[in-house]
Amino acid sequence: MKTVTVSLQERSYLIWIGAGILPSGLVPFSSILKDWKHAFLLEDANAAWFGDHVANILNQSAVRCSRMTIPSGESSKSIDQLGSIWNTMLDAKTDRKSIVVAVGGGVVGDLAGFAAASFMRGLRFVQVPTTLLAMVDSSVGGKTGINLPKSKNMVGAFWQPHAVVADIIALDTLPKREFISGLAEVLKYGIIMDRQFFSYLENNVEQILNRAPDTISYLVQRCCELKAGVVSKDERETLGLRAILNYGHTFGHAIEACTSYGQYLHGEAISIGMTMAGKLAVERGLWGADEFDRQTRLLSDLRLPISLVQPVATKDLLAAMQSDKKNEHGNLTLILPDSLGHVSPYRDIPIDDVAATIEYNRSKS
Ligand SMILES: NC(=O)c1ccc[n+]([C@@H]2O[C@H](COP(=O)([O-])OP(=O)(O)OC[C@H]3O[C@@H](n4cnc5c(N)ncnc54)[C@H](O)[C@@H]3O)[C@@H](O)[C@H]2O)c1
Ligand SMILES: [Zn+2]
Known part of the structure; x- marks a missing residue:
């Protein structure tokens, strides 16, 4: 397993990279995310199988885990979808000790990141990219957001993740x-x-x-x-x-x-x-x-x-x-x-x- 540091003073974080590192429990979530009680998992419908691995690992850490599956495709980066995520987060009793976990490509990463940036004025979040584009680009750097009907990526925030876990086996099913x-x-x-x-x-x-x-x-x-x-x-x-x-x-x-x-x-x-x-x-x-x-x-x-x-x-x-x-x-x-x-x-x-x-x-x- 390799790590890459994104150096941003108090917002610095690690990217964990390797094949099979997440299901095998190699990523030390509990030491990265101190005092966390609940994970709100947002997953792409096509990456839900990898969401199962993430949920298993979180359950082993005795963290309460809620899951929401997002339909695949760019049209999910919408005001409507964001609204429904906020409401589901509320129903799931998401609070300041919760962590938002994005399992998917750039669409879910951008959407989950913006939901994390905005819900209760900002929650911690973790990116678990499942496309090559998300591993090498969108999950790193803190740009989050949604599209407006007439303009892509028009509304959003810079919101850095607390960790990125790029597990190469997530790409096994990528077309x-x-x-x-x-x-x-x-x-x-x-x-x-x-x-x-x-x-x-x-x-x-x-x-x-x-x-x-x-x-x-x-x-x-x-x-x-x-x-x-x-x-x-x-x-x-x-x-x-x-x-x-x-x-x-x-x-x-x-x-x-x-x-x-x-x-x-x-x-x-x-x-x-x-x-x-x-x-x-x-x-x-x-x-x-x-x-x-x-x-x-x-x-x-x-x-x-x-x-x-x-x-x-x-x-x-x-x-x-x-x-x-x-x-x-x-x-x-x-x-x-x-x-x-x-x-x-x-x-x-x-x-x-x-x-x-x-x-x-x-x-x-
Ligand atoms: N935040 C940034 O800095 C940044 C940078 C570049 C791009 N982006 C954004 O990223 C998005 C594009 O990202 P993308 O290319 O990852 O697209 P995507 O998230 O739509 O994923 C591409 C397709 O792969 C499917 N998929 C995802 N993981 C899979 C898996 N493991 N197995 C099978 N299918 C899987 C998805 O359902 C989707 O159909 C755009 O919205 C773009 O604006 C953001
Ligand atoms: Zn690009």
Whole structure:
């Protein structure tokens, strides 16, 4: 079992990583969560089998355990669902000694985190991610929230967990497409921060696709270390450092929005987004074509899409990119690589160049 520390002074916490660590009782919950009396378990319907393991372990610690199962899918990150969680928490006699435990992917993690942040003005919570995306990204860093009908992640809070338990066996039932989608975020860390890690991915494609437990544990560990480093320096995204995590995301979010969040999984859209951003960096003379080719090759080797095959008008994509809430003062901000393992923000890219990149990508499909 490995641990990664997220250093945030009094809000610091550990991420526990390994295969089978939760059912075997290796995670010392009672010493992490002193004076806890009750756990309110929120679980994704598709991860309820892993919720059984969590409930067993909590029962062994003589903690009263309530469970609520959330329907799978992004539509659960809603005002209605949050309201029903608050009411169920009340009925379950949830109080300040209770811990909220999220068992699921990013949807349940974001929802449970926000329920924990808001119920009785803030309860402790623990993330037990069950998707690759949640293990390497959403469960770390303290962003929680829900969607409004017209805007994703519009209401929420920064609320750090007390612990994250990434047990690789939770991925056993994760569908292949979801697993591969999560790999886009894994590869992203290599491009933005760690060229050695990128080489490791290149050299271990088969083990990754076969989900070899040691390989996946290492991937999760390295991604968590990298994200923890960024979050520790810029917890609330005020210094601009956390923005590097958005590599490929301005293009990707626009692709998701213009296809009504129905055609591409998040990681798939980010994969195409990174391909567009990388090409733009090459065209502007910022990044070497050889390194861009390595990015393209690895994305393809990992079975991720690299070109936009859905019929989306370039002008619609540009409009969606310009309304991205990560932009400052309405100026398009793009994170582009300058060398493998390093990216920088750019605010002065002519929109015609962005349009040309989209057109080029489409012509390749
Ligand atoms: N808070 C953050 O920093 C952050 C970062 C990135 C993404 N997010 C959010 O995360 C969400 C996406 O997360 P996701 O990709 O994990 O999606 P998700 O939670 O919807 O899970 C994807 C699918 O996998 C299923 N599933 C989950 N665990 C499973 C398991 N072990 N076996 C079988 N099926 C399983 C779910 O039911 C769902 O159908 C989005 O809402 C996004 O906004 C948040
Ligand atoms: Zn992402």
